[in-house]
Amino acid sequence: MSQVNLLPPEILASQRQRRLAGVVALAGVGVIGLIFVFYVLQLGNLSAVRSDIDQQEQTNAGLQREIERLREFEELRARAQAKQELLDAVFANEISFSGLLMDVSRVIPSTAALTAMSAASQEPTASVGGDTTFNGRIDVAGLALDYDTVASWLTRLERVRGWVNPWVNSIADPESGPITYTSGVDLTGAVVTERGRRSGGVTDAG
Incomplete structure (x- = not known):
């Protein structure tokens, strides 16, 4: 048995528009929610990246200090070797x-x-x-x-x-x-x- 809607066409159109507006609003809220979740996740990733960068910078600074320390030792070794070579040249084949x-x-x-x-x-x-x-x-x-x-x-x-x-x-x-x-x-x-x-x-x- 078929149903007959006795409401005026204007009311039916208004109801359809309200339902459509509700669906659109709900979809908009969902999209905004997804954007917010994505934003929060990106903030977390950005914070992790910044933490990794800070840690790497600290590691690089430590390596640079170690390089400078080793370079100082290398310079001392080179000077000592130069002095030893000079002494060797002076005393080579020395006769008493x-x-x-x-x-x-x-x-x-x-x-x-x-x-x-x-x-x-x-x-x-x-x-x-x-x-x-x-x-x-x-x-x-x-x-x-x-x-x-x-x-x-x-x-x-x-x-x-x-x-x-x-x-x-x-x-x-x-x-x-x-x-x-x-x-x-x-x-x-x-x-x-x-x-x-x-x-x-x-x-x-x-």
């Missing part, structure tokens, strides 16, 4: 000349005397055969009572550790007075001091 004088005083024959002596160090130079490294030399001028004294002097020179290849440059035997001579001896790495050995890397025991 006081030690050379003591050795000369021990080996000179009692029938001889020195009138001049010089000692010089040099950059390590390999011998012709390459089995010995020369680090310096000693040159002397002296007096001897006889030729045996000169021969004894040469023999004694070679007995000193690190002294090799003794030689006589010249010898003169005047009619009166002692024999005059000049001679020398090469010095190997064995005469280099311990400090000079560490600085110059000398390995030749001589």
